[in-house]
Amino acid sequence: MSVWTWLTLGGAAVLALAVVAELRRRLQTSARGRRFFRHPTAALGLFVLAFFVTIALAAPVVAPYPPYYQIDIGHPNRPPSAQFLLGTDPFSRDVWSRLVYGARVSLGIGTLAMLVAATVGTAVGAVSGYFRRWVDATLMRLVDVGLAMPRIFVLLMAVALWEHIALWALVLLIGLTGWFGTSRLVRAEVLSLREREFVAAARALGAGAGRVIFRHVLPNAAAPIIVSGALGIGNMMLLEAGLSFLGLGVPSPAPSWGNMIADGWHKMAVAWWSSTFPGLAISLVVMALNAVGDALRDALDPRREAA
Amino acid sequence: MTEPLLRVRDLQTYFVTEQGSGTARAVDGVSFEVQPGETLGIVGESGCGKTVTSLSILRLIPEPPGHIRPGSVIEFEGRNLLTLEPRELRAIRGNQIAMIFQEPMTSLNPVFTVGDQIAEAAIVHQGLSRRVARTRAIDMLRLVGIADPEERVDHYPHQMSGGMRQRVMIGMALVCHPKLLIADEPTTALDVTIQAQILELLDRLQAELGMAVMLITHDLGVVAGSADRVAVMYAGQVVEQAPTAALFARPLHPYTEGLLASVPRLDAPPAREHGRLHSIPGQVPAATAWPDGCRFHPRCPYAWERCRAEMPPLLDAGGGAEPGTHTVRCWLLTEPRRRTPHP
Numbered sequence: 001m002s003v004w005t006w007l008t009l010g011g012a013a014v015l016a017l018a019v020v021a022e023l024r025r026r027l028q029t030s031a032r033g034r035r036f037f038r039h040p041t042a043a044l045g046l047f048v049l050a051f052f053v054t055i056a057l058a059a060p061v062v063a064p065y066p067p068y069y070q071i072d073i074g075h076p077n078r079p080p081s082a083q084f085l086l087g088t089d090p091f092s093r094d095v096w097s098r099l100v101y102g103a104r105v106s107l108g109i110g111t112l113a114m115l116v117a118a119t120v121g122t123a124v125g126a127v128s129g130y131f132r133r134w135v136d137a138t139l140m141r142l143v144d145v146g147l148a149m150p151r152i153f154v155l156l157m158a159v160a161l162w163e164h165i166a167l168w169a170l171v172l173l174i175g176l177t178g179w180f181g182t183s184r185l186v187r188a189e190v191l192s193l194r195e196r197e198f199v200a201a202a203r204a205l206g207a208g209a210g211r212v213i214f215r216h217v218l219p220n221a222a223a224p225i226i227v228s229g230a231l232g233i234g235n236m237m238l239l240e241a242g243l244s245f246l247g248l249g250v251p252s253p254a255p256s257w258g259n260m261i262a263d264g265w266h267k268m269a270v271a272w273w274s275s276t277f278p279g280l281a282i283s284l285v286v287m288a289l290n291a292v293g294d295a296l297r298d299a300l301d302p303r304r305e306a307a
Numbered sequence: 308m309t310e311p312l313l314r315v316r317d318l319q320t321y322f323v324t325e326q327g328s329g330t331a332r333a334v335d336g337v338s339f340e341v342q343p344g345e346t347l348g349i350v351g352e353s354g355c356g357k358t359v360t361s362l363s364i365l366r367l368i369p370e371p372p373g374h375i376r377p378g379s380v381i382e383f384e385g386r387n388l389l390t391l392e393p394r395e396l397r398a399i400r401g402n403q404i405a406m407i408f409q410e411p412m413t414s415l416n417p418v419f420t421v422g423d424q425i426a427e428a429a430i431v432h433q434g435l436s437r438r439v440a441r442t443r444a445i446d447m448l449r450l451v452g453i454a455d456p457e458e459r460v461d462h463y464p465h466q467m468s469g470g471m472r473q474r475v476m477i478g479m480a481l482v483c484h485p486k487l488l489i490a491d492e493p494t495t496a497l498d499v500t501i502q503a504q505i506l507e508l509l510d511r512l513q514a515e516l517g518m519a520v521m522l523i524t525h526d527l528g529v530v531a532g533s534a535d536r537v538a539v540m541y542a543g544q545v546v547e548q549a550p551t552a553a554l555f556a557r558p559l560h561p562y563t564e565g566l567l568a569s570v571p572r573l574d575a576p577p578a579r580e581h582g583r584l585h586s587i588p589g590q591v592p593a594a595t596a597w598p599d600g601c602r603f604h605p606r607c608p609y610a611w612e613r614c615r616a617e618m619p620p621l622l623d624a625g626g627g628a629e630p631g632t633h634t635v636r637c638w639l640l641t642e643p644r645r646r647t648p649h650p
Contacts, residue, residue, distance in 0.1 A: 205401035
């Protein structure tokens with residue numbers, strides 16, 4: 001069993017490396033790709049993300065035990081060893097296996113919630129900034145209200161209404177309370193872009209509002225949207241972790257990195273591993289997302305001189 | 308005379324200013340016509356309403372704060388553009404009437420290749436496929452005199468020089484073979500040698516494609532070289548309109564006279580003012596408070612009581628030409644004896 005664990009772990013790492021190397025090779029032909037990989041931590045961040053995505057997708061292969069399987073109920077909190085890579089938690093479950101399955105939940109919720117938030121935020125911001133006047137006033141007052149409400153309490157309240165909230169509902173909740181900042185950002189970009197001469201030129205060419213917004217304005221605002229999206233995933237993951245830690249997010253016994261920390265934290269003194277490793281996983285992924293987001297911004301800005 | 312391609316009658320475009328302190332009458336009763344295939348030069352200094360006039364024709368005035376007052380007429384091939392639905396209007400923009408802007412640096416979208424941008428109008432108006440539109444874009448690049456069009460088509464605007472970008476802009480504007488091209492200061496942002504190339508290019512394309520051009524500029528030299536007729540604008544109005552040769556030979560409005568005298572000439576060094584270049588005294592008044600009477604009277608060396616009290620209409624200058632070809636908004640035409648050098 002333990003050989004297989006090491007083998008799959010190594011396999012995931014090699015696969016992630018291969019993905020990064022292949023991407024690097026392919027993107028090397030374009031100026032953008034070269035700019036992306038010139039960022040000092042882009043490759044590392046990409047590797048971390050590729051690694052976690054790989055183990056999440058291949059969870060049944062990678063994880064030595066099922067995520068709910070209580071191995072030896074009489075002897076919980078076993079320290080990391082060759083058999084239990086990251087030890088076992090107070091319920092005697094294998095932390096590595098749960099971390100692997102938890103990656104599915106945490107990455108999935110973070111990504112999907114960010115997509116919801118970015119879509120809504122971009123749409124609201126673009127409409128608001130482009131049409132201005134009462135459309136803008138109405139939408140932005142709505143955003144003011146959204147920003148004024150402490151998000152974690154809104155989420156706690158909403159989540160507390162459900163017992164055992166469905167994952168898709170959690171995704172929507174986190175996403176729909178997270179687009180306000182993005183909409184402000186996009187609106188500001190659009191407000192400045194709509195006055196640019198190339199927008200007037202596009203309208204003089206006979207382009208309608210939709211075409212102007214989607215082809216001329218938003219692509220020029222892509223860099224901040226992408227960067228805020230990449231950072232946003234991290235934020236959403238942290239939020240999900242926070243909710244799950246409080247017992248209101250992903251319901252136990254399903255593993256998410258947040259509720260794994262919660263499961264282990266009152267035994268921190270005797271079994272530091274069951275909370276620490278999911279915590280490290282969260283930090284690693286969030287940092288990797290930041291690095292990749294930053295490198296994307298460097299890469300996607302065509303005003304940078306080609307090299 | 309044939310049916311004009313474009314007829315602008317009594318165009319009034321006003322802007323409500325931010326503080327509500329007043330209304331800027333940026334364009335205030337402008338009328339002119341453009342015949343098929345001809346070049347009309349519109350001349351005037353900054354703030355006289357040239358650009359607002361051209362934007363009004365395509366209804367690109369930002370509303371609010373701007374609006375075109377009811378009673379204004381802009382007829383293109385007999386259809387009033389001011390009453391068209393947005394959809395019908397979009398079908399004309401870029402297709403029948405195209406526009407090129409002053410700043411080639413900022414008028415191109417930085418995130419798309421120039422080929423994409425030239426192709427766009429063809430895709431919008433003629434429903435071409437991307438592949439066909441790309442071929443068309445290459446043809447246009449060749450037409451506007453860009454070397455290596457097959458390669459340049461995939462370049463981004465920042466990879467090109469100012470003159471090349473203006474050529475790209477012209478290519479974008481002409482891709483649907485418009486009947487009217489509005490060129491708003493097409494050469495102002497370029498240096499002089501490139502200016503000449505661009506103007507030559509416009510002349511050549513006009514001849515090849517048989518389109519009319521509205522050439523908006525503050526540079527009399529540009530007008531002299533390219534325009535068939537000239538309209539001089541001052542303070543939101545047309546103050547003089549004439550065939551180019553007639554205007555330069557016989558400027559009748561004191562403002563036109565002043566403008567021409569302000570141009571440095573190689574053949575006739577200016578004798579007056581101790582060898583210094585002539586300048587028109589004073590400033591253009593603010594568009595929120597045009598002077599009463601003739602708007603030029605505070606700066607006019609000939610002004611008398613009537614000019615302060617009554618706005619002159621456009622009067623026919625006569626002078627051998629066909630009636631209506633040379634018109635001037637000045638009371639001097641009724642009292643030519645007053646045209647004497649001022650003390």
